[in-house]
Ligand SMILES: NC(=O)c1ccc[n+]([C@@H]2O[C@H](COP(=O)([O-])OP(=O)(O)OC[C@H]3O[C@@H](n4cnc5c(N)ncnc54)[C@H](O)[C@@H]3O)[C@@H](O)[C@H]2O)c1
């Protein structure tokens with residue numbers, strides 16, 4: 372059985388029976404058969420269904436959000452915002468997919484030559500628990516609009532949300548088999564990737580999971596997209612607007628109780644403003660309200676599982692043993708970890724070197740701009756970086772210096788359906804969202820006409 376456990380009170384939310392071999396086979400058959408008809412459906416018809424999915428999400432956001440909060444401890448207001456963002460991505464692709472995938476004429480010596488973007492078939496999505504709806508919708512909306520079929524292997528701890536996502540597409544009127552949730556543990560993934568009915572795989576999650584999935588896909592010569600972890604830096608240069616930057620950095624680190632791949636996890640402060648900034652930052656973090664995720668006023672919930680809070684506590688304790696100073700928090704109770712701020716953090720410490728997936732941040736100071744850039748690039752991760760300065764020309768001049776998939780100036784790194792999203796280095800490869808995202812799982816077919 373697969374279990375969802377409420378991390379706030381440790382009660383079982385629901386149990387789910389894993390699919391049998393025969394049920395998996397039937398689901399893949401259904402998906403494969405559906406592809407034969409779905410690939411011929413017009414953009415207009417697909418867009419109509421995708422807009423219905425958006426409507427369904429908006430009309431029932433409370434119901435879906437409550438299950439997210441119960442399964443992984445996300446504060447309810449943030450869970451509702453997640454559902455609203457899913458509605459947005461559905462609308463975005465309903466509106467733009469046809470434009471993104473319009474054939475592209477290329478002038479050559481041919482009578483006519485162009486590239487057409489065609490669906491490839493059934494795509495497996497292996498997804499994490501931190502944004503149980505959003506991670507899936509940002510794959511599913513473009514995939515379905517491109518004419519592909521989606522099968523989902525979600526994190527075991529959010530299986531109710533996974534079933535709810537299938538329900539959204541069913542309620543919207545998508546034909547059977549367009550999108551199915553497979554109730555499975557990760558040990559079954561290898562066989563599914565190797566199945567000839569699966570044409571490609573996308574994984575959002577950790578490096579070990581990404582490596583395991585990509586190796587199998589590689590052996591089978593199947594396309595993969597990996598959206599993995601991050602350890603984004605928040606770099607505050609000496610001329611930054613301190614009050615605005617403090618607010619943005621608190622959001623960047625502590626929203627979703629710190630469980631976001633693109634959260635700002637390393638705070639790099641110019642030494643000239645470090646004292647004032649740290650004082651204001653710690654004050655605002657202290658004011659964040661922890662509590663029951665179902666309470667509208669709660670901003671910090673629990674982590675999604677007790678072991679995740681234990682892992683983070685260990686990273687904090689080891690960093691403290693190496694010389695970091697606890698400026699706030701640091702204590703854990705079951706899946707709850709106090710919002711934590713550490714000072715005197717150096718690059719050898721776990722909170723700098725590793726990804727910290729929860730409400731904790733380490734502060735490191737720098738003297739020279741070059742030193743800040745080097746500290747950012749020192750990370751093995753490369754998802755994104757936020758830089759804060761009033762001098763936009765300076766900001767623009769250093770953008771090429773960063774090795775990350777995204778640079779945000781005076782803003783936290785965030786995902787937006789209109790912009791490509793993805794990383795470099797061990798944060799993965801490929802892009803989601805925007806035109807780049809929808810073009811990951813299509814056959815870019817070269818068409819060439821000669822005329823005798
Ligand atoms: N880049 C992004 O967009 C992004 C977004 C969210 C989370 N993440 C990352 O995800 C991690 C947290 O999520 P998580 O704990 O659910 O990650 P995880 O890697 O443990 O799990 C992600 C998914 O992969 C599956 N999985 C795990 N091990 C596997 C294996 N060996 N073979 C096949 N499948 C396997 C899981 O069952 C789950 O469905 C963090 O590192 C975070 O940064 C990245």
Ligand SMILES: O=CCCC(=O)O
Nearest residue numbers: 501630631632633786
């Ligand atoms: O966890 C990573 C993705 C979060 C987001 O897209 O906002």
